[in-house]
Amino acid sequence: MYDLIIIGMGISGISASIYAKRAGMKVLLLDGSAPGGTINKISNIENYPGASPITGPDLAYKLFSEVNNMEIEYKFEKVTSVSLGKIKKVITSNGEYETKFILIASGRRPKMLGLENEEKLFGKGISTCALCDGTLYKNKDIAVVGGGSSALSEALYLSNLANKVYLIHRREEFRGESELENQVKAKENIELILNNEITKLKIDDEKLTGIILKDGKSLNITGLFVYIGFIPNTEFLKDTNINIENGYILVNNCQETNIKNVYASGDVTKKEIYQIINAASEGAIAVINMNSKS
Numbered sequence: 001m002y003d004l005i006i007i008g009m010g011i012s013g014i015s016a017s018i019y020a021k022r023a024g025m026k027v028l029l030l031d032g033s034a035p036g037g038t039i040n041k042i043s044n045i046e047n048y049p050g051a052s053p054i055t056g057p058d059l060a061y062k063l064f065s066e067v068n069n070m071e072i073e074y075k076f077e078k079v080t081s082v083s084l085g086k087i088k089k090v091i092t093s094n095g096e097y098e099t100k101f102i103l104i105a106s107g108r109r110p111k112m113l114g115l116e117n118e119e120k121l122f123g124k125g126i127s128t129c130a131l132c133d134g135t136l137y138k139n140k141d142i143a144v145v146g147g148g149s150s151a152l153s154e155a156l157y158l159s160n161l162a163n164k165v166y167l168i169h170r171r172e173e174f175r176g177e178s179e180l181e182n183q184v185k186a187k188e189n190i191e192l193i194l195n196n197e198i199t200k201l202k203i204d205d206e207k208l209t210g211i212i213l214k215d216g217k218s219l220n221i222t223g224l225f226v227y228i229g230f231i232p233n234t235e236f237l238k239d240t241n242i243n244i245e246n247g248y249i250l251v252n253n254c255q256e257t258n259i260k261n262v263y264a265s266g267d268v269t270k271k272e273i274y275q276i277i278n279a280a281s282e283g284a285i286a287v288i289n290m291n292s293k294s
């Protein structure tokens with residue numbers, strides 16, 4: 001039996017595992033895919049003290065190196081459900097593990113537009129990762145959709161590769177950081193298309209060839225990067241009584257959920273600020289509180 005099972009190997013889960021290991025807890029990290037979580041998809045991190053500027057994958061690599069150096073146990077297994085009795089159980093694609101505490105740090109995944117053919121075109125013109133796929137569009141005309149910091153920062157990154165970047169946002173005002181907005185507006189090869197939405201994807205030979213906008217305008221592009229927010233990864237909690245609002249887990253200042261010995265941290269929780277820096281600190285706060293209460 002473990003003292004603590006952490007679901008998710010993003011920066012929040014890994015930070016928590018470091019604190020848990022140092023506190024002498026028997027800890028297991030679980031993740032369905034690669035370590036690093038969302039940061040793997042960030043092209044350039046300029047606001048994480050001590051490490052920036054750094055690419056997301058490089059930061060993920062550093063975090064994973066710490067897990068290995070500290071001999072923290074981890075398994076790449078997808079969590080399918082949890083059982084939250086006195087002894088907690090975490091059920092994965094490969095097995096079942098018992099633990100005293102659970103920390104849910106499962107993050108969130110990109111939201112998609114919901115347009116016809118969008119799924120079919122994923123990886124064939126549509127992407128949610130500029131860093132992974134940007135070089136495929138060198139000197140091409142592409143579009144980014146969204147009005148938050150992700151859309152702004154990734155449009156900037158892509159403008160250094162592509163011939164032209166259309167930044168399409170459904171409103172007049174951006175919700176992203178104003179510094180990023182200023183940088184975007186200063187870029188000659190970024191064209192803002194505001195108060196507009198994509199209504200149709202044009203497809204030929206199973207590849208994206210263009211988009212049609214709400215005002216009827218048609219753009220010939222070969223790449224479309226979707227940055228319109230996220231969906232929290234909480235499906236595996238559907239049979240529990242954990243308090244969840246719009247998919248996000250509700251926690252108190254100690255990162256505790258409404259269920260005893262079940263904590264949550266990082267982007268899967270409902271909060272005001274979704275930054276790498278507070279995701280990391282919330283993981284640490286959760287473990288410190290577990291130890292002060294046990």
Ligand code: NAP
Nearest residue numbers: 113146147148149150151153170171175227228229273274
């Ligand atoms: P976000 O802030 O939630 O922005 C999502 C954007 O997508 C909004 O502008 C929204 O429009 C638009 N949108 C949502 N659904 C849409 C739809 N169906 N069709 C068209 N547009 C749609 O998401 P984010 O930009 O990924 O940022 C998430 C968090 O990460 C934020 O807290 C952000 O500050 C942080 N972040 C920080 C940095 C950084 O460099 N510091 C970089 C990336 C992300 P409306 O505005 O009209 O709602």
